[in-house]
Amino acid sequence: MAAINLSLTDEQRALKAGVTEICKRYPGEYWRDLDSRREYPEKFVNELTQAGYLACLIPPEYGGAGLGMPEGGMILETIHANGGSASACHAQMYIMGTVLRHGSDAQKQRSLPKIASGELRLQAFGVTEPDAGSDTLQLKTTAVRKGDRYVVNGRKMFISRAMQTDLMLLLARTTPADQVKRRTDGLSVFLIDIRSIKGLEIRPLKMMMNHSTNALFFDDMEIPADTLVGEEGKGFQYILSGMNAERILVASESIGDGRWFTEKSVAYSGQRVIFGRPIGANQGVQFPIARAYANVEAAALMRDKAAALFEAGEPCGAEANMAKLLAAEAAWEAGNACIDCHGGYGYAEEYDVERKFRECRLYKTAPVNNNLVLAYVGEHVLGMPRSY
Numbered sequence: 001m002a003a004i005n006l007s008l009t010d011e012q013r014a015l016k017a018g019v020t021e022i023c024k025r026y027p028g029e030y031w032r033d034l035d036s037r038r039e040y041p042e043k044f045v046n047e048l049t050q051a052g053y054l055a056c057l058i059p060p061e062y063g064g065a066g067l068g069m070p071e072g073g074m075i076l077e078t079i080h081a082n083g084g085s086a087s088a089c090h091a092q093m094y095i096m097g098t099v100l101r102h103g104s105d106a107q108k109q110r111s112l113p114k115i116a117s118g119e120l121r122l123q124a125f126g127v128t129e130p131d132a133g134s135d136t137l138q139l140k141t142t143a144v145r146k147g148d149r150y151v152v153n154g155r156k157m158f159i160s161r162a163m164q165t166d167l168m169l170l171l172a173r174t175t176p177a178d179q180v181k182r183r184t185d186g187l188s189v190f191l192i193d194i195r196s197i198k199g200l201e202i203r204p205l206k207m208m209m210n211h212s213t214n215a216l217f218f219d220d221m222e223i224p225a226d227t228l229v230g231e232e233g234k235g236f237q238y239i240l241s242g243m244n245a246e247r248i249l250v251a252s253e254s255i256g257d258g259r260w261f262t263e264k265s266v267a268y269s270g271q272r273v274i275f276g277r278p279i280g281a282n283q284g285v286q287f288p289i290a291r292a293y294a295n296v297e298a299a300a301l302m303r304d305k306a307a308a309l310f311e312a313g314e315p316c317g318a319e320a321n322m323a324k325l326l327a328a329e330a331a332w333e334a335g336n337a338c339i340d341c342h343g344g345y346g347y348a349e350e351y352d353v354e355r356k357f358r359e360c361r362l363y364k365t366a367p368v369n370n371n372l373v374l375a376y377v378g379e380h381v382l383g384m385p386r387s388y
């Protein structure tokens with residue numbers, strides 16, 4: 001039965017302390033410097049991988065720690081609460097779930113132990129396309145079977161970490177849309193090794209924050225047929241089954257951001273004296289911080305509920321989606337209050353507030369836009385008419 005634990009176990013406390021210890025070695029200056037050069041946090045990701053944190057959800061038989069969703073969320077939240085960004089490596093935690101649940105024994109044996117040890121990175125997830133966006137079922141990239149291979153043609157947009165990964169999970173159409181029984185059929189998932197693959201062009205995109213994201217172009221890219229995960233045509237269902245984990249983990253990052261902003265706001269508004277008293281003594285400064293804090297705490301409870309249900313194998317789509325929505329909004333609100341309370345210094349790079357503000361904004365948009373989360377809640381939780 002699912003149960004939310006309101007206090008941490010000794011093991012969870014140790015886990016949090018271990019991640020915090022690593023984060024302390026990567027202070028604001030580290031992230032700020034990479035941000036200014038738009039460079040990938042190689043050193044941080046390598047240390048996190050070597051310490052086994054990115055393999056926390058991989059079962060022990062494949063070399064991982066075999067921990068649960070609450071612990072996965074705790075690791076990502078801790079990184080963000082310490083001023084860092086797990087967006088450089090979080091996908092590894094949720095992408096591998098598709099392989100674990102739907103991959104063949106050979107695929108799991110081939111990839112999971114090496115992912116757990118850090119020998120291979122599985123950091124890229126190729127879904128979004130320029131002409132499909134939130135409407136994944138409209139995706140146009142095709143994978144056509146030719147003997148023992150598939151030939152891939154098409155384009156993907158905003159595919160993060162394609163330059164830093166070894167493996168990519170790719171969603172492509174294997175049956176034309178007008179030949180499928182159900183709208184959700186005809187898409188397939190492939191686990192492919194993109195190191196030195198022919199027919200793939202990766203073009204980095206300049207974004208608002210340091211997030212290694214890219215446009216991908218497939219031109220007769222050949223991939224072995226045994227890279228197909230599970231059954232041909234069932235890819236959309238496989239991807240959906242991993243989305244709750246993705247929502248819970250991303251919500252955890254937002255909660256960490258919210259906690260970081262709150263701590264910064266409280267510290268700064270306590271020591272900044274204007275008109276003869278700390279600015280935090282003014283309700284106009286204090287209340288937005290307190291309100292945002294309350295919303296971060298509420299989002300954390302929803303995240304904990306979603307993670308507990310996930311762990312117990314119970315349905316958690318509603319809770320995972322609501323956690324992602326509430327956490328992204330709360331982090332943004334906490335960031336806004338933090339900028340306000342810092343006055344002009346909120347815009348100065350050396351305070352890290354503007355960087356975190358830019359970074360936290362993403363989770364209102366990706367991996368799924370909050371509008372689409374509301375559409376899910378309206379239709380699937382409240383039974384209202386489909387709005388799109």
Ligand SMILES: Cc1cc2nc3c(=O)[nH]c(=O)nc-3n(C[C@H](O)[C@H](O)[C@H](O)COP(=O)(O)OP(=O)(O)OC[C@H]3O[C@@H](n4cnc5c(N)ncnc54)[C@H](O)[C@@H]3O)c2cc1C
Pocket residue numbers: 124125126127128132133134135157158159160161207211213362365366367368369370371372375387388
């Ligand atoms: C930095 C970054 C990294 C990303 N990384 C990845 C990645 O690694 N892999 C990957 O596959 N994708 C990735 N994405 C893509 C991301 O998941 C998409 O941007 C997102 O799903 C929305 O798609 P879109 O940008 O095409 O927006 P659109 O679908 O074009 O939507 C635009 C706006 O219209 C709204 N809208 C559209 N339809 C409706 C409707 N019916 N009702 C209400 N509102 C609606 C949306 O909510 C949104 O506000 C990334 C995006 C960014 C910005």
